[in-house]
Amino acid sequence: MTALDRVDAPLKVSGSAPYPSDFTLPDQVHAVLVQSTVAAGRISAIDTTAALAAPGVLAVITHENAPPLADLPMTPLGAPPRFPFKDDRIIHCGQHVAVVVAGTHEQAASAARLVQVSYETAKPVLDLDDPRAEVVDNGWGMEVDVGDAEAALSSAEITYEETFDIAPEANNPLGLFTTLASWDSDRLTVHDCSQWPIMTRQALATAFGLPESDVRVLVPYLGGGFGAGLRAWSHTLLAALAARVVGRPVKLVLTRPQMFTSVGHRARSRQRLRLGMTGAGRLVAIDQESTAALGAEEDNFSAVVLGTPHAYDCPNVATHDRQVRLNIPNPGFMRAPGHAEGNFALESALDELSYRVGIDPVELRLRNFAEVHPQSGLPWSSNALRECLQVGAERFGWRDRSPVPRSTRDGNWLVGYGMAGVTFGWYAAPCRARLSILASGTAVLKAAATDIGTGTYTIAAQQVAELLGLRVDQVRVEIGDSDLPPAPQSGGSGLAVALTGAIQVAAANLLRALLDEVAADARSPLRGRRLDEVTASDGRLHLIDDPAVGEKYADVLARHGLDELTADGELDLAAAAADAGVAPAGAFAARFAEVRVDEDLGLLRVTRLLSVVDGGRILNEKTARSQIIGGTVMGIGMAMFEEVAFDHATGRVANATFGDYLIPVNADVPDLDVVFVGGPDAFSPTGVKGLGEVGVVGVPAAIANAVYHATGRRIRSLPITIDQLM
Amino acid sequence: MRGFEYVRATDVGSAVALVSGDPGASYLAGGTTQLDLMLKDAVVPQGLLVDIGRLPLRGIATDGDVLRVGALTTMEELAADPVVAERVPFVSEALLAGASTQLRNMATIGGNLLQRTRCRYFRDIAVTDCNKRTPGSGCAAVTGAARMHAILGASAHCIALHASDLCVPLRALDAEVRVEGAAGQRTIAFADLHVMPGERPDVETVLRHGEMISEVLVPLLPAGTRSGYLKVRDRVSYEFALTSAAAALSIEDGVITLARLALGGVGTVPWRATEAERVLVGAPATARTFLAAAEAAIQDPFTVPGTEFKVELAKRTIVRVLRTVSGEQS
Numbered sequence A: 001m002t003a004l005d006r007v008d009a010p011l012k013v014s015g016s017a018p019y020p021s022d023f024t025l026p027d028q029v030h031a032v033l034v035q036s037t038v039a040a041g042r043i044s045a046i047d048t049t050a051a052l053a054a055p056g057v058l059a060v061i062t063h064e065n066a067p068p069l070a071d072l073p074m075t076p077l078g079a080p081p082r083f084p085f086k087d088d089r090i091i092h093c094g095q096h097v098a099v100v101v102a103g104t105h106e107q108a109a110s111a112a113r114l115v116q117v118s119y120e121t122a123k124p125v126l127d128l129d130d131p132r133a134e135v136v137d138n139g140w141g142m143e144v145d146v147g148d149a150e151a152a153l154s155s156a157e158i159t160y161e162e163t164f165d166i167a168p169e170a171n172n173p174l175g176l177f178t179t180l181a182s183w184d185s186d187r188l189t190v191h192d193c194s195q196w197p198i199m200t201r202q203a204l205a206t207a208f209g210l211p212e213s214d215v216r217v218l219v220p221y222l223g224g225g226f227g228a229g230l231r232a233w234s235h236t237l238l239a240a241l242a243a244r245v246v247g248r249p250v251k252l253v254l255t256r257p258q259m260f261t262s263v264g265h266r267a268r269s270r271q272r273l274r275l276g277m278t279g280a281g282r283l284v285a286i287d288q289e290s291t292a293a294l295g296a297e298e299d300n301f302s303a304v305v306l307g308t309p310h311a312y313d314c315p316n317v318a319t320h321d322r323q324v325r326l327n328i329p330n331p332g333f334m335r336a337p338g339h340a341e342g343n344f345a346l347e348s349a350l351d352e353l354s355y356r357v358g359i360d361p362v363e364l365r366l367r368n369f370a371e372v373h374p375q376s377g378l379p380w381s382s383n384a385l386r387e388c389l390q391v392g393a394e395r396f397g398w399r400d401r402s403p404v405p406r407s408t409r410d411g412n413w414l415v416g417y418g419m420a421g422v423t424f425g426w427y428a429a430p431c432r433a434r435l436s437i438l439a440s441g442t443a444v445l446k447a448a449a450t451d452i453g454t455g456t457y458t459i460a461a462q463q464v465a466e467l468l469g470l471r472v473d474q475v476r477v478e479i480g481d482s483d484l485p486p487a488p489q490s491g492g493s494g495l496a497v498a499l500t501g502a503i504q505v506a507a508a509n510l511l512r513a514l515l516d517e518v519a520a521d522a523r524s525p526l527r528g529r530r531l532d533e534v535t536a537s538d539g540r541l542h543l544i545d546d547p548a549v550g551e552k553y554a555d556v557l558a559r560h561g562l563d564e565l566t567a568d569g570e571l572d573l574a575a576a577a578a579d580a581g582v583a584p585a586g587a588f589a590a591r592f593a594e595v596r597v598d599e600d601l602g603l604l605r606v607t608r609l610l611s612v613v614d615g616g617r618i619l620n621e622k623t624a625r626s627q628i629i630g631g632t633v634m635g636i637g638m639a640m641f642e643e644v645a646f647d648h649a650t651g652r653v654a655n656a657t658f659g660d661y662l663i664p665v666n667a668d669v670p671d672l673d674v675v676f677v678g679g680p681d682a683f684s685p686t687g688v689k690g691l692g693e694v695g696v697v698g699v700p701a702a703i704a705n706a707v708y709h710a711t712g713r714r715i716r717s718l719p720i721t722i723d724q725l726m
Numbered sequence B: 001m002r003g004f005e006y007v008r009a010t011d012v013g014s015a016v017a018l019v020s021g022d023p024g025a026s027y028l029a030g031g032t033t034q035l036d037l038m039l040k041d042a043v044v045p046q047g048l049l050v051d052i053g054r055l056p057l058r059g060i061a062t063d064g065d066v067l068r069v070g071a072l073t074t075m076e077e078l079a080a081d082p083v084v085a086e087r088v089p090f091v092s093e094a095l096l097a098g099a100s101t102q103l104r105n106m107a108t109i110g111g112n113l114l115q116r117t118r119c120r121y122f123r124d125i126a127v128t129d130c131n132k133r134t135p136g137s138g139c140a141a142v143t144g145a146a147r148m149h150a151i152l153g154a155s156a157h158c159i160a161l162h163a164s165d166l167c168v169p170l171r172a173l174d175a176e177v178r179v180e181g182a183a184g185q186r187t188i189a190f191a192d193l194h195v196m197p198g199e200r201p202d203v204e205t206v207l208r209h210g211e212m213i214s215e216v217l218v219p220l221l222p223a224g225t226r227s228g229y230l231k232v233r234d235r236v237s238y239e240f241a242l243t244s245a246a247a248a249l250s251i252e253d254g255v256i257t258l259a260r261l262a263l264g265g266v267g268t269v270p271w272r273a274t275e276a277e278r279v280l281v282g283a284p285a286t287a288r289t290f291l292a293a294a295e296a297a298i299q300d301p302f303t304v305p306g307t308e309f310k311v312e313l314a315k316r317t318i319v320r321v322l323r324t325v326s327g328e329q330s
């Protein structure tokens, strides 16, 4: 477990890492979006005369004059968003209705205010309970039904039923989403804030009727995504469309308010959770149902109750996922989608039950630990949840607490401890990586993966260095380019597993190719050797048993007159999982929180937060820790601050600025303690498990449980605000 | 492209003449309110901006029992002033509880007094119903997502909050504001500066167009009077108040002899709790008195869904600040 500094840190700190908005092309012009101010209805007229006459304006594109685009393809993560320029219909506030293209950004922004849009408005459907709303049941087919939850509930010694509400949240990566599109006759190049260049390429190619090989999507750096970059949002298509219309490169940067309506959000959700338990604290039934908001014409079904079925050992489990179509901007994926919400309900409920059955909350989770995967009955590829709970309780001083709610006071503050168990999902998609050794003896890795700030550059370089026996500075990592070998999205916490696995295969293939190269080379000390006889260090390949017998990569390439030697590696873990004989596991964790509550004033402060995480083998403790810390801060936001305020009457976002939409500031975040436990995962080829999202999960429940312990007041809706606590 | 003109003023007289003579002109001090409203949100029309930032109106001087604060003094400068810290500490506390260090280094005292409301319905030009922007158009906030809104001095016409922290202790202190206008100088009592919205929420102050604040006169508290500012909000820092209270008390032999109390986060204008002061003066400095004062302070609130909690929260804020300032512990 090393803690290597990020290889891209100097670039980032010096401001020279090129993010999508940093690129400028010769002849580039600027596009600004005009958005609908109503949530439902149709555009009755759109007058662009004044805008067109404004200085510098090259084009104003609306549904009336936009060249038609083909429908986008389905993706492995769901259907694409509806393209808004198809017709005159308005289905949410903030829907793009016009693109103004001008010589400068200021000219485009100014002219955008001159576009006059008239609407024929309809009464929008904005409430989960609106009887007019269309309901989609089990849209993703992810519901689970094992045993007989209903029967088990009716005969359980102890039963529980409560409802949990979670406000909509906005991803809000700091980097404003940007697209810079340019055409070279029929070839399209796009700099974009995508977490998934291959998907964006496919979307653009389909929309414009191009072969994928004629579209290139570039994302060398991304200023955060948190799931916002996992869909082909229409601003990306519109920038490409505008570039085609004006025949010049077009740059489009969303404004902060537009970020709230253009790139998805965590949908509002309501969950009903029913549990059955024995008097000894063993779960006998779980029935968890969620109702979440969905865009009006959106088929991107995203289940909420994802982690529960395999979180604990329980014979009877039923989950239900309903989505309600509303006239709201399309939700999408926000870091730990589903898991963060579902866990809040389950772990709050277990806390409530711990008081009812009189069993310590940590002990209650240990009693229900799933020794094997609850549905398949297969052994876990790894599961250190028990260790997470035990190490966490010890380190946090859990046993020192007085278990009685409202029993610890310090002046005006009531003090409480709370905890939550965390089970994340497992996700894998096929990945390819291309590895080359150059004549200089250094290596290059290429894959169409992205580094969304998580440290992909760093762990990839580390891994190549380790496998090829090089220093990290002898490895160049090229990612963020759809022309490179296809890699899956940075999302679902699957990229680290897939990419490091593919690199491992590529490295083996490369070394095998090198041995093949020297197989008949009389001057090579390695001639006739097999892969399992050799290993690499200090830039040379040598025998495991006799390190003196070997030679430098550079020498082989020089002797054989090669500029480079290249091999691809490919890995399809999802396919391999089917008959692996184990249940592949995602990350596990335990969270422990200490809070202080001033009941008179409703003030809530988190004073300690410990995360104990089983992330399999940790490639880089520093980047791994940063992922957990960042996720934890988002979890604090979800627990205490974040809420997209949709105006009840109009569906407008009433707080689409950082002044009004609250996220935690430094002073809200205590020192965050992070510990890793567990060992390499048995199914992941590199022993690695994904860590990008688990950091969010369990924070809201741990905080809410600590609030209960402090005050005796149970809060089942997020965010927990002053008005709920006073 | 809609342009705007920018002039850097070199002396007070010509600045006043420029703005007074042009109905579309306005002053630019630190710009932390004005630039957002004019350039980013386009809520106020673009017109001539007269930058007064370099005028010699910056500095703090003690004049007997009054502190004379130049209008262009920054929030950070006033907060750090030793006389303020010693004689009116709640002014310093209120300043430091506001905005962020970066903003406080730009923002001026004059600008703080005249900052416009943060009501998102006011600040979003896509919203058509806003009596403050377009008299007679209605108020979208009353039926909207209200939280950071006023409950005192509010009505169905407007619930926009006056969000300044600094104004709360200044209101409690009976500060005065010196202004320069085309017709000469005048002094305005702080109580008179901000105007209750009534049926004309677009009229926010008694200033005539072109009048410039040159100085704020802050009376210092008598020796032995203690003061404090309490700001209640979701985040620990960098957020406007949900409720706040500024209190100054003199207590002799357990009896309150002087009381000044003003509220923030609840009023359409900086709110003086006169009734509460009446309850306090002459009464014993006890929890019971403080509670009675809090009850007296919040009368006839106008609430909408989302702001109801402020009625009780404001009372508790008052009780807490009084307890803290009085030194009473339980």
Ligand SMILES: Cc1cc2nc3c(=O)[nH]c(=O)nc-3n(C[C@H](O)[C@H](O)[C@H](O)COP(=O)(O)OP(=O)(O)OC[C@H]3O[C@@H](n4cnc5c(N)ncnc54)[C@H](O)[C@@H]3O)c2cc1C
Pocket: A659, B026, B027, B028, B029, B030, B031, B032, B033, B034, B035, B071, B072, B097, B098, B099, B100, B103, B106, B107, B108, B109, B110, B111, B112, B113, B114, B115, B116, B163, B164, B165, B166, B211, B212, B213, B214, B238, B239, B240, B241
């Ligand atoms: C993100 C953010 C958070 C904030 N948080 C807080 C907070 O928590 N508490 C708080 O109290 N404030 C807060 N503020 C408001 C801030 O304090 C004010 O914006 C600032 O004090 C205004 O001063 P300025 O010099 O920048 O004024 P400007 O923006 O330059 O001017 C403001 C207005 O006053 C007029 N004006 C300025 N000076 C004069 C003068 N001398 N005579 C006549 N008219 C004048 C201008 O024409 C304009 O209409 C916040 C602001 C922001 C942007």
